[in-house]
Amino acid sequence: MDYHSRPSRYAVLRRQRFMKDAGHLFRFAGLFVIAFLVFLLVRGYVVPKTFGQYGHYRAAAIGEIAARPVKFAGHQACEACHSDIADTKSKGKHARVNCEACHGALAAHADDPTSVKPVKPDTAVLCARCHTATAAKPKAFPQVDPADHSGGAPCQTCHNPHSPGFDTGSAAAPAAGGAK
Amino acid sequence: MNISRRHLLILLPAAAVAWKYVEAGTPEASPNYRMSDHWWGMLIDIPKCIGCGNCVRACQTENDVPDGFFRTWVERYHVDDIDMTNPEVISPDGGKEGFPVAKEDEGKYFFVPKLCNHCVDSPCTQVCPVGATFISPDGVVLVDRKYCLGCAYCVQACPYGCRYLHPEKRVADKCTLCYHRITKGLTTACCEACPTGARQLADLKNPNDPIHEFLRTHSVQILKPQMATGAKVYYNDLDGSVR
Amino acid sequence: MSGVEGFMYPNEYALQWSILIVLYPFITGLVAGAFILASLQRVFLVQAVKPTYRLALLTALAFLLDAPLPLQLHLGHPERSPEMYFTPHGTSAMAMFGYVYLWYLMAVLAFEIWLDYRRDIVLWSQESHGVLRAIYKIMTLGSNNISERSLRIDDKVGWIVTLVGIPSAFLLHGYVGFIFGSIKANPWWSSPLMPVVFIFSAMVSGIAAVMLLYMAVTKLRSQTIDIRCVDTIAMYMFYIFIIDFSLEMLDLVHRIYEADESFRSLNFMVHTRLYLPHIIIQIILGTITPLILLFLTQVVHLNEVARKRLYAVSGCLALIGIFAMRWNVVIGGQLFSKSFLGYTTYKIGLVTREGLLVAIGLTILPLLFLWALVKLLPPWPEKNLYEAAAGD
DSSP, X not given: OOTTTSOOHHHHHHXXXXXXXXXXXXXXXXXXXXXXXXXXXXXXXXXXXXXXXXXXXXXXXXXXXXXXXXXXXXXXXXXXXXXXXXXXXXXXXXXXXXXXXXXXXOHHHHHSTTTOOOOOOOHHHHHHHHHBOOTTSOTTSOOBOHHHHHTTOOGGGTOBTTBOOOSTTOOOOOOSOOOO | OOOOHHHHHXXXXXXXXXXXXXXXXXXXXXXXXXXXXXXXXXXXXXXXXOOOOHHHHHHHHHHTOOTTOOSEEEEEXXXXXXXXXXXXXXXXXGGTTOOOOOOOOSSEEEEEEEEOOXXXXXXXXXXXXXXXXXXXXXXXXXXXXXXXXXXXXXXXXXXXXXXXXXXXXXXXXXXXXXXXXXXXXXOOHHHHHOSSOOEEEEXXXXXXXXXXXXXXXXXXXXXXXXXXXXXXXXXXTXXXXXX | OTTOEEOOOGGGSSOSSOHHHHHHHHHHHHHHHHHHHHHHHHTTOOGGGGGGHHXXXXXXXXXXXXXXXXHHHHOSOGGGTTHHHHSOOXXXXXXXXXXXXXXXXXXXXXXXXXHHHHHHHHHHHHHOOHHHHHHHHHHTTTOOOOOHHHHHHHHHHHHHHHHHHHHHHHHHHHHHHHXXXXXXXXXXXXXXXXXXXXXXXXXXXXXXXXXXXXHHHHHHTTOOOOHHHHHHHHHHHHHHHHHHHHHHHHHHHHHHHHOOTTHHHHHHHHHTTTIIIIIIIIIIIIIXXXXXXXXXXXXXXXXXXXXXXXXXXXXXXXXHHHHHHHHHHHTHHHHBOTTSSEEOOXXXXXXXXXXXXXXXXXXXXXXXXXXXXXXXXXXXXXXXHHHHHHTO
16 A cells, blocks of 8 residues: 555545535635636626736727827917918018917808807907006016006007007008907 | 637637727827827916916817816916015906906016916826726826716816816816827917917927026926926916915 | 815816715724724733623724715715725725725624634523524524533633734725725825824724713613722723824824925815814814813712713713714815815715715714614523513
């Protein structure tokens, strides 16, 4: 008889007894194992496919965010059609002021110019936002007290909004129309 | 693993469809834009800001920002002569309709536009329990609206107060650096609307971007440098009193 | 903006974390504290508190079952909360919640209760009828073995589970402290002491809660309160309370001494908006008063009735004080601006999803759970099955 390979009858009985007395513990542990396996299975289904591609996040989110609609067309889109105004503007004080800074978001108009007509801004409100004098603004920035300066007349009465300055011949005729 | 020809015929098209699905979700699928070519930031030139609020309004229009919450806002500082720790700061409705006329001439005034700093070591992405907010490979901190739980831990963790919980969508929200614009070659809505050029989008990975020259020749700061967030919004001439 | 004083970043006006987020650490604190009381007997062999052993475990379980509810009601998308299990973010303390909670519920609390009650469960499954019999039968997991040896094995394993349960309880509540303590953006929260203070105050609250429940339920059952038991519990509560108070004072003194850039703003906040909840309720009423009362019971010889009264009063005040501490941490941390230039107010709703009524309901609910658990698994050694059936 090989004493090392076959367990004695006593050892076998002891193991059986142990299983009988501790069996309930293995059942409890068994519940855990089953729960864990179910968890792994569900996880495989539920975790989004692109998760972890670039980092601990759903990579597809990047594309979703990039696909959101654009509302401001950007000045290059305006200049493509309105090159005359762009030209006037580039020679004056408002050269760096982009079109939509005053005219609002106009991507809809740029996409479909004939059906979407922009509304001309009310200069009385619009210009005052930037040019109303206050101790808070940088001293070098052109600013006036609107009541003193024009006595209530709308700004485009004297200033061309696209080239508002009056010095050294860069002045152009005041723009026609606009809100009164 | 032995795959029979029949299995392969089924697997290959399925894999192709799956791959298309994966591809479609990434901006790599947008023509000409490669994330690895860019590292986005912004430059804000304080002396140029006039507090007109154009940027706040433009951002709200472009990104459907709910009323009472702000992806960007402007603060007006009034700093007394020697007391730098006690500035008088206002931001009426985030500066959206500009600011009331300042009467006093004592002390100095300036405007500070603020937005998400798109931090490299952002504390907000660190604390998200599920990975709903992250920094993209091109350096923009974004929120995955479909994954966010709305626990607001990131809102608490941001030192700059740039995050909020969207009242209707009930997820975290914040400035996306107009990701949907910059990946198409446009600039952000706030930069587009700024009349004085106080706000400039910057691509730090582009060697021709004017920011590199600017950083070399000007005194530039970031907000709350002691927090070591790796903020990528650079301020020119930021006063020490700015919180 | 009404209620706002000074300057706040525009997104800071409204508080993000409401009374429900105050309630959550309070509840998990009770769980951890109740468990520590149970472990006093099981691991540290303080036999005097044995009458409260099973009750402490059931209390911990009742509150643990209630604990996720304030969180679920707070989330913008509670239906997405399984994401914490599927894709937990390794750098987020909050991501731990799902796993620590589940671990503590299943591998510690449920396991330990099951092991301790198993003999009774098997007997009850054989003696009861109807639905109750089915429930007990399921709980036996099909094993009817209650031999000497199996019970000895249960006891040994239970001891190990309790031993593992102690650091698990610390983790369950300590990580909540870390959630706050690791936020560098918020100087009221950011502190390495935060998890430690949370754990010690949790122990005080849990021990106080079990002591009060034991005294109340024993009175309701017209039984005599084991005075040696409550004496011992009160003693432990006293010493742990001293440690808790010292830690909080250390934080305060350190803060005042270093007076960093946030100090002026926080100091102002504590003296104005937080004066009532912090100075009056948390410190004076909720910490110093119970400490003095408990100190009296430790040094002056008082008769049993007086002692029991003082324990009851101290226990109630301690619970109020520790709830106030959670309030002052969570709400206080959001009342001041991160610009250190302004303050806002917390406008608590009444019948809203995160309002006062919901908070009160969530505090009462665990007591209902406990009632059900006590009915199902009576912790009283003398209560036989006949009484249990008649009581239903």
